Amino acid sequence: MAVYVGENDDTKKRYVLPVSYLNQPLFQELLSKSEEEFGYDHPMAGTGLTILCHESLFFTVTSQIR
Structure with a gap:
């Protein structure tokens, strides 16, 4: 699945992750x-999930899932 990660629109980068990550508690956080920021109606709806966080946090979380 495609996810867009970044703290604002100018810094968002696209990553492709296994769908199985959706079941992981850390990723769900x-x-x-x-969701608190965008709800389910956000600017990139239809193209992938948007995760509002710094890339380093995203890498930390995904490295713990692998």
Whole structure:
């Protein structure tokens, strides 16, 4: 699945992750924080998930899932 990661529109980068990450509690926390910001109606809806966080946090979380 495609995810867009960054703290604002200018810094967002696209990554492709396994769908199985959706079942991981750490990844779900990132999604919950983004949902608080965007809800389910956000600017990139239809093209991928948007995760509002710094890239380093995203890398930390995904490295713990692998």
